[in-house]
Amino acid sequence: MEKSTTAPPVSFFQRIIRGRWIGKFMLAAISILVTVGIAFKASQSPALFFQQLINGLQLGFVYALIALGYTMVYGIVRLINFAHGDVFMVGAFVSYFAIANFQLHAWPSAVIPEINPVISLVIGTISVIFLAMATCGFLAVTIERVAYKPLRDAPRISALITAIGVSFFLEYFGALPFVFTSNFITYKRPFEVTTWYIQNGIHHLEAGVEAPTGSVLFSNILIIIIIISLLLLASLQFIVRRTKVGKAMRAVSYDKPTARLMGINVDGIISVTFAIGAALAGAAGVLYATAYPQVVFWMGITPGLKAFVAAVLGGIGSIPGALVGSLIMGQAEVLSAGYISTPMRDAIAFTILILVLLVRPTGIFGEPEREKA
């Protein structure tokens, strides 16, 4: 029907609701408040501020690796895979056992004793990460086949509840005394931590020595996390953009029946998506445990939730969104812990989510759900 040229007057309140002005106003007010507050504190102690940024970067990249799994799985089967955080936990434990019980990180020097110890460590660490990735990938494909695939055509809520069930299963199966036990276990890093401080140049920090006040610390863990995350992100981008499987993943996520008409094995592509997402979470598990060296059966819950929030913040289903959302989450968490209050940091992270969704319900990079014919 043609709309008449004189539109009916829109009431003041309707205009506020339609324009999402309350959300915009709150977001603007809080952003200004936070920016001013942080700028003030940062000017008092720039070193502390940069220290927080570095810590946030480290956390953000780990979240990104987890968030990608959420976003990829959502993109292809429209399921929030709540068991994803627990797959991350399994990845951390696999690497723990591989290092503590089997010295997998030292295998090259065990096989060839005269090998350069640095090269041995690099190959060994990469092997540990690969093992965790492979195990998690296999685990996720099994979960998908057993728990989610039979519910593919069921209402979405059924699959969602199943995902929560799988999550509990992984946690409490892990808590059994003959599996991971319910204790905190100290994680043995595959390599020693080396710390540097920045103050008029980069200096090596000797063990047991206080860093001078006003310096910014960083460790090889930060560098390793960033390098490995960027490598994995680049490989993911390559797979999704350039390979046949990646193109098929995008085709399947857009339109499953037509993908089948082209001869694409939709179930196979869904399995591959679960495997890739879980492998990234497995790598994240190793990196997280290396950075915060403690493993316990419930360790996946909070990072899993945070990464989920990051994925929604960035726009669920969007790969760049997952990265940007995670980096924002990492900074938000560390800055609020540093400047506002440590116990409040999780609440603040979720407040950011609510505010962004008030203004952009589909997230930063999200596109509105399109109608399908």
Added chain:
Amino acid sequence: MLLEVKDIHVYYGAIHALQGISFQVNEGEIVTLIGANGAGKSTSLNTISGILHPRTGGVSFRGHDITLTPAEEIVRLGICQSPEGRKIFAPLTVMENLEMGAYTRKDRGEISRGIERVFKSFPRLKERQNQLGGTLSGGEQQMLAMGRALMSQPTLLLLDEPSMGLSPILVEEIFNIIQEINSEGTSILLVEQNAQMALSVAHRGYVLETGQIVLEGASNALLDNPQVHEAYLGGH
């Protein structure tokens, strides 16, 4: 005989969509299924493609029973469908859409020869090869949908409503290309609401009405049939 559909009954839940339909496509033919909306034309194609499976009756292709073969296998056997509404992968580029059409093919050289062939038939796709599928016009999307289906090098091409929503000039162009594809050796099963157009290019035709075949015969005979004239050709 290339394709034989024998007395298939297809249901959507409790709805009896195809009530015992039989038809054949011979090597090198263009066969058309015409009929009104909801007569069961697309259902027939989707049953052949393996998206739907008949409750009773059978489909055989080159003598093999494919009644229960899954859709992705059927493409490998040499049947590919260009679905109703074109169903282009909007977030993929034109080139990527064509590559998805070649999903079942392994030989890279053969795939790039296939792409060249599609570009020869549809030069406009070549100009737009790096554009996203969703940004194409309706006619270009139809060309892409047909090109994509041809990428699997099918023996039998299923076309569902290729003229839908296109201007008369474009319809003319699309039907010329359909004949061209057929002359190069691909058999075609064409579903159309535009009966006039469909019968003018097809060798034989079947008329569907509420899940049953009510008439069949050579295209010329159907074009001259007063009943067909009355119901599908606007009566003049």
